[in-house]
Amino acid sequence: MTIPVACAVILADQKVLAVRRSKDMPLSGYWEFPGGKVEVGEIPESCIVREIGEELGIRIRVLASLPNNTHAMTSGKSILLIPFLAAVEAGEIKLYEHDQLSWLGQSELFEVNWAPADIAVVKYLEENWDDLIVQFSK
Numbered sequence: 001m002t003i004p005v006a007c008a009v010i011l012a013d014q015k016v017l018a019v020r021r022s023k024d025m026p027l028s029g030y031w032e033f034p035g036g037k038v039e040v041g042e043i044p045e046s047c048i049v050r051e052i053g054e055e056l057g058i059r060i061r062v063l064a065s066l067p068n069n070t071h072a073m074t075s076g077k078s079i080l081l082i083p084f085l086a087a088v089e090a091g092e093i094k095l096y097e098h099d100q101l102s103w104l105g106q107s108e109l110f111e112v113n114w115a116p117a118d119i120a121v122v123k124y125l126e127e128n129w130d131d132l133i134v135q136f137s138k
């Protein structure tokens with residue numbers, strides 16, 4: 001079974017937002033891009049706007065879609081991670097589900113312990129930083 005999960009690489013001041021999964025979440029202690037499962041009948045773009053509203057209390061604007069990454073979990077399930085580059089449109093970030101946040105620049109990307117499915121996305125960001133983060137920050 002493959003579970004589609006949309007996540008947001010939220011950028012501000014040439015940094016990206018990482019959040020840490022809290023004690024009562026599966027994969028607790030791992031860092032991830034905020035987001036969640038795409039519901040039946042929902043498109044990933046709507047899912048990510050909804051999830052970020054629920055998890056961080058902000059409205060985001062989707063800027064671009066990034067390459068998807070399929071990751072096999074030990075349970076036999078696979079996660080299809082669907083990342084979007086996004087900017088904050090309105091509101092102040094508040095953590096409703098996660099217990100920590102960190103804004104990471106290019107050289108800080110690997111300072112946190114990423115959920116395994118996110119590593120390919122983080123590598124893609126690192127390799128394409130100037131084309132993505134610097135360009136979209138202008």
Ligand SMILES: Nc1nc2c([nH]c(=O)n2[C@@H]2O[C@H](COP(=O)(O)OP(=O)(O)OP(=O)(O)O)[C@@H](O)[C@H]2O)c(=O)[nH]1
Pocket residue numbers: 005006007026027032033034035036037038079081115116117118
């Ligand atoms: N949101 C998010 N989930 C990720 C990422 N990487 C990753 O492996 N996952 C996994 O994908 C699944 C998404 O679950 P979630 O708990 O965030 O989604 P949700 O809000 O829809 O959960 P729910 O089932 O409680 O409604 C989890 O198994 C989570 O560990 C990521 O970068 N962002």
